[in-house]
Structures are given as structure tokens and as C-alpha cells.
Amino acid sequence: MSRQAPLVFIMAAGLGTRMKSDTPKVLHRVAGRPLLHWVVTAARAAGAGRVVAILGHKAEVVKTALDADFGKGSVEIAIQPEQRGTGHAVQCALPAVQNEPDDRIVLILTGDAPLLASERIAELTAACEASAAGLALLSTIPPRPMPYGRLVRDPGGTLERIVEHSDATEEQKRIADTNAGFYAIRLGHLRKDLAALRADNAKGELYLTDLVAHAHKRGGATSIDAPFTEVAGINDRTDLAGVEVEARRRINEAWMRAGVTMVDPASTYIDADVGPLGKDTWLGPNVALRGKTSLGAGVRVDLGCVLTDVQVAENTNIKPYSILTETAVGPRAQVGPFSHCRPGSRLDEDVHLGNFVETKKTHLMAGSKANHLAYLGDASVGSKANIGAGTITCNYDGVGKYKTTIEAGAFIGSDSQLVAPITIGRDAYVGSGTTVTKDVPRGALAITRVKQVNVEGWADRFREANAKRKKGEGEP
Secondary structure (H helix, E strand, O other), X not given: OOOOOOEEEEEEOOOOXXXXXXXXXXXXXXXXXXXXXXXXXXXXXXXXXXXXXXXXXXXXXXXXXXXXXXXXXOOEEEEOOOOOOHHHHHHHHHHHHOOOOOOOEEEEEEOOOOOOOHXXXXXXXXXXXXXXXXXXXXXXXXXXXXXXXXXXXXXXXXXEEEEOHHHOOHHHHOOOOEEEEEEEEEHHHHHHHHHOOOOOOOOOOOOXXXXXXXXXXXXXXXXXXXXXXXXOOOOOHHHHHHHHHHHHHHHHHHHHHOOOEXXXXXXXXXXXXXXXXXXXXXXXXXXXXXXXXXXXXXXXXXXXXXXXXXXXXXXXXXXXXXXXXXXXXXXXXXXXXXXXXXXXXXXXXXXXXXXXXXXXXOEEOOOOEEEEEEEEEOEEEXXXXXXXXXXXXXXXXXXXXXXXXXXXXXXXOOOOEEEOOEEEOOOOEEOOOOEEOXXXXXXXXXXXXXOOOXXXXXXXXXXXXXXHHHHHOOOO
């Protein structure tokens, strides 16, 4: 018998009508990852060889998503052009493996059950390898009555057949052990048994579950009990929400065991593809880590922060209510509160970015500071430069975007406007309230505000005149 990596078929052709969505059901997300991608990832972690996704509804949309995440053509595609049951779906995938030998093991998984563990898939493969009948499946006991197929056993306890809910008698519906919908079977048996399927049932479909009756003739399939939370499929938005809660609980528990502190795990949202998170990372309440975010050791992310596709180096402090997207943050940086780093932002070591500062496609080099109320777009800020409160880079003229370069050690006074394209030279000063439209040389002072004039006694005369006016108008 072969010890080659198993082949994998993933059934993902359903219409998903109960989702009431224009998005294919298998592309709805749990913890930031599409349902189908969870199953592909688990299968690969379990040592799968070729993976074939059986698609139907909006197949091109699903294929594009698979190519984007796993590489073009990495997940092979089979098409089920019409919905004629699970057996028909697998029949549609057989041409993809026509050159594979009969002793290869084929795993048949469903694309809408994202919490199936890779360890369970490996266990299923091993059970098939050991089965004289060449078939193993997962069974489960739902926490409430559900329309799942029932596992019917012969008097000796051998699995005889699976009866679908719509075809079951009332006595059979009382059987607690149900079919979870995951199989491992020798390819040779699969080829023969699929050819023998008949649509003589209440739905007029080809049932994959009929494989079990064929296996009974070879000595009986092996069933492996699995927790319902692990094998539960998603049919509607309620199911989706329930699986989301369970997925996030598992993710959070795994990170806490790895050395991450969460003040309130119930309000901490970490996507499936986030990581690594360094030891002694501290996450406040209502923190969301999304996409492929990673955090170094000793990072602190405080209340209400949202980080999407962000890389944060060690010992950085992200203060409350800061939003960072597609941003790289160096070690020992201080960000926030209420900072907004838009895509293309890069903060080097020891950078300070304070409250109500927004960056976009901007590089702040080591030790530079923008502590208050600034907009820095399409800019390069040199090391140890200081950006005063109210500074903005005027990077857009209604047609194009232009770059502002602020060299090392420059000091930009408060309420300054830097009209790009422009360069502020090394160690230069820009006086507060200045609108800069020309390059500033190294070590120079740029100032454009009007000369201050003090009019002695003006305020007293102003108040006296106003008092007389009010008295003449009869105001108290």
C-alpha cells in the first residue's frame, strides 16, 4: 500500500442560498480568512499532496481568490456544472486524478467547515490506511437535532450504511451518531463505488454517503468521533457568527499560551493569519489585529487600536485608538493616541508619532518626532527631525501627488504648510506659521509670516467703544 501524501478533494460548489449574499459562501470569512482557505490550509498542514477544489457557483471568483492566497494554479480546480449531489461533485473531480494509482488515498472534505483541525485530517488518513475496507469517515453528535445523515450499524456493530435525514425513518432519526461529511478512501475503491451510485432517494441526487454501504461489503468503514464544534458546517449567517466566536476563542487561547497578555480576551480580535506575536506582547481591550500583522517581543497595543497588515518591532508602544494599515514600525517607537498610519507608512526606531497625526506613504527615520496634529503625506522625514503641531505637507494639487523631503535634524515650526515638491535641508528651521514654497537650504531659517505690529492701548479703546455702543442701544 502507498504511503504517498494523500490527494484532497474539497467540495465547494454549493449555491449557499441561505447566506443571502452575492459573495460565494466559501469566500465568506472567519477570523479574516475565507472558509475555503481554512480547509486548504488545514489539508496542507496535514501533509496533503495535490489539492483539488470542486467549484460551481461563481467558480471564477473563487478560483481568483485561491490563486491570490496560495499561488496561481497551486490549488487545482474541478467544475461541477450542475448541483446533483455530493457524489456527483466528487465524480466531477475524478478526471483531475485519472493518472494517479488506485492505492492513493483521497481525502474528501467540505469547503464550509473551517475549524477542522489538521491533526484530525491526519488521523482520518491514518484510519483509512489501516482500514481493510479502504474507507474512513468522521462522525459527530450534534448538540441539538439537525438534518444530518445517521450512521446505521449492523447487529455486530459494523458500520452498515448512512441514511440521509430526508430518507430516514423516525427510529433512525433518533440515532445520535451522525455523519460529519469528511472521508478518506482508496482511489481505486472511489472510482468503482462512484460508478455504482444511483439517485434512488428522496432528493433524486447522487449521495456520497452511499460509499459506506459499498464499504460494508469489504468489511466496513472506520468511523472516528469528532467534536461538533470542529466539523460544523456553515449554512447561514447565524452559523457563521457561531463559528467566528469559536475560531477567535481558539486563536486567542493559543496566543496567550505562547506568552501574549490579553486584558480582555472576549473583546480582542486576532485574525487567523496574524503572527508571529512576540513574547510579553500586551493587548488592551477592543484591540483588532488583522491580515498579516506581526508584533515583536514586548510590544504594547492599547485600548481600541486596529492594526491591519502591520509589522511592529520589539518594545514599541501603540497607544489607545490608533489605526495603522500596511505600515512598518521599528523598535521602541511611540505611536498615538489617536494616530492614523495609512498604507505605505514606515516608522523607524525611536520615532514618536503623537495624537491626531496622520501619515500616508511617509518614512519617518530614526528618532524623528511628530507629536501633535499633523498630516505627513508622500514625505521623507530625516532622523531626529521635529515636526511641529499643525504642520501639513501639501502633496496634492488636484492632479498629481508630490514628495516632501525633510532632512535630518530639521525643525518645522507649528502651523506650517510645506507645498510639495519641496526639500527642507539638513538642520534647517521653518518658523511657525510659515507657508514654504521653495527649497530651504541646509541650516537656513525659512519664514513667510507678516511682521508683527503692536498697537499700544488699542484693546482698552476697543472695549470702551463697545461699552458705549451697548449703552446707547439700551443693553444692560
